[in-house]
């Protein structure tokens with residue numbers, strides 16, 4: 001192999017290593033993905049109304065939880081704070097909805113998982 005091709009391979013290798021690294025860094029600087037346990041609770045009790053294709057326009061406009069992971073930092077912080085507030089005040093899921101679907105009610109443990117997630121996540125984004 002000529003010196004020139006060894007050099008070209010080395011450059012290519014470094015370039016690939018650099019771009020892989022850059023992707024890792026840029027995906028880390030976004031809001032971290034929802035942990036599975038949080039996702040499962042949201043899917044059980046929230047996503048039915050708060051999703052992109054929801055027929056509940058008010059809920060969809062207030063918060064689309066399917067796409068919230070791609071919100072900008074300030075919007076994500078705001079959304080997390082609102083989630084925390086609605087949970088603290090037992091406003092969500094709405095009482096009327098729970099009358100019809102009592103199994104969607106959050107257990108105390110589930111509520112705590114969501115609250116802890118929302119506050120820790122907001123804190124880490126504000127650092």
Ligand code: HEC
Nearest residue numbers: 045046048049056058059062063082083086092093094097
């Ligand atoms: C039956 C439909 C329904 C379900 C299920 C539901 N929501 Fe909502 N949500 C709404 C509607 C409608 C609004 C907007 C109107 C309002 O503020 O009452 C809303 C508003 C919100 C808001 C914005 C509050 C504000 O002050 O603007 C947050 C945050 C929220 N919901 C979180 C949740 C969470 C977390 C869950 C699951 C634990 C959940 N919702 C489940 C219907 C729902």
